[in-house]
Amino acid sequence: EAQVTQNPRYLITVTGKKLTVTCSQNMNHEYMSWYRQDPGLGLRQIYYSMNVEVTDKGDVPEGYKVSRKEKRNFPLILESPSPNQTSLYFCASSPGTGPYEQYFGPGTRLTVT
Amino acid sequence: GESVGLHLPTLSVQEGDNSIINCAYSNSASDYFIWYKQESGKGPQFIIDIRSNMDKRQGQRVTVLLNKTVKHLSLQIAATQPGDSAVYFCAEEAADSSYKLIFGSGTRLLVRP
Numbered sequence: 001e002a003q004v005t006q007n008p009r010y011l012i013t014v015t016g017k018k019l020t021v022t023c024s025q026n027m028n029h030e031y032m033s034w035y036r037q038d039p040g041l042g043l044r045q046i047y048y049s050m051n052v053e054v055t056d057k058g059d060v061p062e063g064y065k066v067s068r069k070e071k072r073n074f075p076l077i078l079e080s081p082s083p084n085q086t087s088l089y090f091c092a093s094s095p096g097t098g099p100y101e102q103y104f105g106p107g108t109r110l111t112v113t
Numbered sequence: 114g115e116s117v118g119l120h121l122p123t124l125s126v127q128e129g130d131n132s133i134i135n136c137a138y139s140n141s142a143s144d145y146f147i148w149y150k151q152e153s154g155k156g157p158q159f160i161i162d163i164r165s166n167m168d169k170r171q172g173q174r175v176t177v178l179l180n181k182t183v184k185h186l187s188l189q190i191a192a193t194q195p196g197d198s199a200v201y202f203c204a205e206e207a208a209d210s211s212y213k214l215i216f217g218s219g220t221r222l223l224v225r226p
Contacts, residue, residue, distance in 0.1 A: 004156075031212075042202060042216040043157070050212060058213055090156050099214045100145070104156030 002027045004105035006091050012111045013081055021076045021108050023091030031094040032074040036087040049074055050097050081112040125223040132190040134220045136203035143206040148188045152199045198224045
């Protein structure tokens with residue numbers, strides 16, 4: 001089944017404890033992206049990747065890192081999480097080189113205390 | 114700043130009626146617009162997209178209309194069904210990069226039986 005998977009689905013952590021949210025797609029897609037979703041703010045793009053080893057900042061990249069060492073994986077890293085990073089995070093992938101017809105993962109609910 | 118807004122945060126329609134969800138955008142140079150549907154507890158799902166060289170595009174029971182003169186985008190759903198109940202997001206290309214998407218805050222569609 002073609003899909004985007006994220007792990008973990010739920011995470012509660014404390015301020016400053018490094019964490020990684022994994023994202024994997026099995027569709028051989030070129031483009032991948034991370035978004036955060038907060039009430040009243042819609043989805044905001046954190047980082048995106050046009051291909052392996054090619055990443056760039058979205059609108060809200062502060063406090064996040066990403067890497068794209070393999071085509072299928074695009075992990076999101078929070079080196080020192082803070083409470084304002086409490087949010088619902090979505091990974092997405094697209095068959096083209098841009099954000100067209102993206103397939104979204106199921107989401108990761110992160111709480112930072 | 115750049116924004117994608119919506120006229121109505123919540124739309125309630127009778128089952129079987131047509132629904133129209135509106136969206137205003139700010140980037141007059143945007144070449145690409147897209148609609149997503151998000152059901153409760155799930156990631157967004159692609160519905161339909163349109164490029165700036167078109168005024169209208171039809172899919173299965175859905176039509177997207179683009180009015181570049183007034184920077185307005187709308188999603189029409191024919192014969193609305195209970196399964197259409199969800200939050201609908203419009204999005205446009207960012208002004209600074211065609212690899213980035215700017216999302217609106219969403220409209221909740223409620224279908225009355």
